[in-house]
Amino acid sequence: MSKSTVAPQPSRLGRFWHKWRFHINVLLLLIPLGFMPKYFADAALFRGDIGLGEREVGEITVGPWSLRLAELRNEAPRPQGPAGYMKGFNAALCDACIDQVKATYLRIGKPRSLRAAGALFFGTPYRMGTQLPVPEKTKADAELWITMEGWDGSMHQASIPLSQASPATLAWLTQQGAQP
Amino acid sequence: MTRFQRASRLRFSAVLLVMSAGFSASALAHNPMCECKAIDAEQIKCTGGFSDGSGAPGVTLDVVGYDETILVPGKLGADSTITFKKPGAEFYVLFDAGPGHVVEIDQADIEAP
Numbered sequence: 001m002s003k004s005t006v007a008p009q010p011s012r013l014g015r016f017w018h019k020w021r022f023h024i025n026v027l028l029l030l031i032p033l034g035f036m037p038k039y040f041a042d043a044a045l046f047r048g049d050i051g052l053g054e055r056e057v058g059e060i061t062v063g064p065w066s067l068r069l070a071e072l073r074n075e076a077p078r079p080q081g082p083a084g085y086m087k088g089f090n091a092a093l094c095d096a097c098i099d100q101v102k103a104t105y106l107r108i109g110k111p112r113s114l115r116a117a118g119a120l121f122f123g124t125p126y127r128m129g130t131q132l133p134v135p136e137k138t139k140a141d142a143e144l145w146i147t148m149e150g151w152d153g154s155m156h157q158a159s160i161p162l163s164q165a166s167p168a169t170l171a172w173l174t175q176q177g178a179q180p
Numbered sequence: 181m182t183r184f185q186r187a188s189r190l191r192f193s194a195v196l197l198v199m200s201a202g203f204s205a206s207a208l209a210h211n212p213m214c215e216c217k218a219i220d221a222e223q224i225k226c227t228g229g230f231s232d233g234s235g236a237p238g239v240t241l242d243v244v245g246y247d248e249t250i251l252v253p254g255k256l257g258a259d260s261t262i263t264f265k266k267p268g269a270e271f272y273v274l275f276d277a278g279p280g281h282v283v284e285i286d287q288a289d290i291e292a293p
Contacts, residue, residue, distance in 0.1 A: 083211035083231035103279060113248055120280020133211070
């Protein structure tokens, strides 16, 4: 009598998988489609197609110059690891001042000196960006100070209330303050 | 290669891929950081660095008075720290890694020993 080993019958799930595995894998290609709207929205934002940022603050006069300021994203500051919370702002210099302005800085509270003028805007003058550190203990009535330094050595400053510059940041600060 | 080895190797590759994706964002940002502590009643020790974990040896760290006079001009040592005597006047610490890369620490924010 010969002994024959019978192969164990595959389970129902096993049979299903074996039959449909290629079709199921094609469905994997659909997964990236779900991320497409966010991808195209981000691409438009970073390319400038939807303006300077998600929320435009407006034209701010700084001495003889002016700039258009916008929040990169209309949201609360994001935690950036050990450096704390950062808030992205974009700015565009006025056409007449592009050749005259050497540097533009952003800071919460009045800068003590030009050396400590805050976060430096970088990039093309038509669309500069910076990451502003936002201390968690910032007061709700804080002001956002813009410092502009000219190639001729002149320095001009202006300020706007933080509530006007970024209502989302203010809401976040109020929420932080409510915590014990 | 056994089946087990192949499976574990695949799992390792997957974990590595996920970790690379996770760390790539933190590698982009390197914001300046500075921390100051009073080590005793007289001395203050400040440590500088960047948020990507790199140190800041040789970077300027000045102790500036409220009237903008530089009380203690200094540079961080090889271990990215500096220790200085607490000035008598009101002051703040300015970690200066270049324009736009500065951190200010007010005397009120320096932890007591």
